[in-house]
Amino acid sequence: MNKIPMGPETLIYPLPIVLVGANVDDKPNFLAVGACGIANAEPPMISVAIRHNRYTDKGIRQNMTFSVNLPSRDMVKETDYCGIVSGSKVNKVEVCQFRIFYGKLKNAPLIEQCPINIECKVAHILDLGSHSLVIGTVEESYTSDNCLTGGKPDISKIQPLAWVRQPSRQYHALGEVVAKSHSVGQELKGKE
Amino acid sequence: MNKIPMGPETLIYPLPIVLVGANVDDKPNFLAVGACGIANAEPPMISVAIRHNRYTDKGIRQNMTFSVNLPSRDMVKETDYCGIVSGSKVNKVEVCQFRIFYGKLKNAPLIEQCPINIECKVAHILDLGSHSLVIGTVEESYTSDNCLTGGKPDISKIQPLAWVRQPSRQYHALGEVVAKSHSVGQELKGKE
Numbered sequence: 001m002n003k004i005p006m007g008p009e010t011l012i013y014p015l016p017i018v019l020v021g022a023n024v025d026d027k028p029n030f031l032a033v034g035a036c037g038i039a040n041a042e043p044p045m046i047s048v049a050i051r052h053n054r055y056t057d058k059g060i061r062q063n064m065t066f067s068v069n070l071p072s073r074d075m076v077k078e079t080d081y082c083g084i085v086s087g088s089k090v091n092k093v094e095v096c097q098f099r100i101f102y103g104k105l106k107n108a109p110l111i112e113q114c115p116i117n118i119e120c121k122v123a124h125i126l127d128l129g130s131h132s133l134v135i136g137t138v139e140e141s142y143t144s145d146n147c148l149t150g151g152k153p154d155i156s157k158i159q160p161l162a163w164v165r166q167p168s169r170q171y172h173a174l175g176e177v178v179a180k181s182h183s184v185g186q187e188l189k190g191k192e
Numbered sequence: 193m194n195k196i197p198m199g200p201e202t203l204i205y206p207l208p209i210v211l212v213g214a215n216v217d218d219k220p221n222f223l224a225v226g227a228c229g230i231a232n233a234e235p236p237m238i239s240v241a242i243r244h245n246r247y248t249d250k251g252i253r254q255n256m257t258f259s260v261n262l263p264s265r266d267m268v269k270e271t272d273y274c275g276i277v278s279g280s281k282v283n284k285v286e287v288c289q290f291r292i293f294y295g296k297l298k299n300a301p302l303i304e305q306c307p308i309n310i311e312c313k314v315a316h317i318l319d320l321g322s323h324s325l326v327i328g329t330v331e332e333s334y335t336s337d338n339c340l341t342g343g344k345p346d347i348s349k350i351q352p353l354a355w356v357r358q359p360s361r362q363y364h365a366l367g368e369v370v371a372k373s374h375s376v377g378q379e380l381k382g383k384e
Contacts, residue, residue: 037229
């Protein structure tokens with residue numbers, strides 16, 4: 001098999017796509033972010049990479065809090081819109097008809113229509129070049145009651161989007177289950 | 193709609209699942225990591241969260257380089273295995289029959305069978321609690337020639353795994369395309 005060099009590219013598939021929320025001058029604003037991940041387990045932390053000139057960046061620094069809202073596939077249009085326009089020019093909450101609520105932190109805006117909502121307090125901000133990597137400690141998370149089964153989040157009800165950043169720039173649905181994690185690999189234990 | 197508090201949980205779906213590689217005492221070792229994301233665009237950077245006692249962590253600190261290898265769905269057993277055993281006890285490369293190659297950095301081991309390989313130089317290591325968040329600058333990336341279409345990575349040939357960490361702990365395939373990003377949201381522009 002031949003390996004073809006692609007240059008220095010972040011070719012990771014798929015990425016979660018989330019709506020990062022912050023109050024900017026006391027008004028809720030949201031930005032679609034694919035450069036988002038888990039940063040730590042104990043305490044639970046999430047990282048989001050935000051371009052310096054983004055309006056949301058201003059709000060995060062004003063309050064040192066932010067939210068992470070996971071859209072379902074029926075919110076794909078609103079999610080994409082929140083990535084291509086700036087909150088400095090339009091009121092995204094109004095255009096997208098987001099219903100906003102606040103939780104434990106009081107100033108990290110949460111979107112009712114999103115099946116999952118997470119409130120974060122900023123723990124670190126790293127200036128890495130084009131983006132700030134904002135690392136937040138999760139203070140509370142919420143699931144819509146119609147997306148639970150037996151009291152736990154149910155992925156078949158949540159219906160999250162999986163983003164393929166490049167080169168195709170497409171949102172995918174989750175496909176079929178391939179295997180159970182922390183389980184299927186046990187089969188190789190006999191080969192050691 | 194009611195929102196049910198879940199406690200401080202990192203409920204992000206789906207996560208990419210990658211094999212992070214490092215030479216430990218000059219021998220290649222790999223760890224399955226779902227807490228992996230894009231950290232910056234210019235220069236391109238990737239973050240991986242690695243639990244402190246992990247054998248791979250030792251190798252990353254020895255060389256200050258690491259690799260990110262994206263497995264395809266036919267490698268699900270090997271991928272899962274690399275998350276549940278330690279390189280301090282078994283030779284994962286041998287058990288998984290990984291064919292190793294080196295690229296630009298010379299000491300970040302890459303897996304030939306993975307359709308995508310990325311070489312990183314460590315830029316920052318943040319101790320966040322249970323995990324170190326290792327942020328690397330991408331030096332080079334590679335795609336297997338049989339996963340390209342028109343010279344670009346083709347997601348339908350790569351067949352990546354999407355990980356749902358909790359509560360179901362399952363690897364999924366990518367499903368159908370829901371919409372084009374940076375595009376479907378344009379429809380809302382008329383509503384401003």
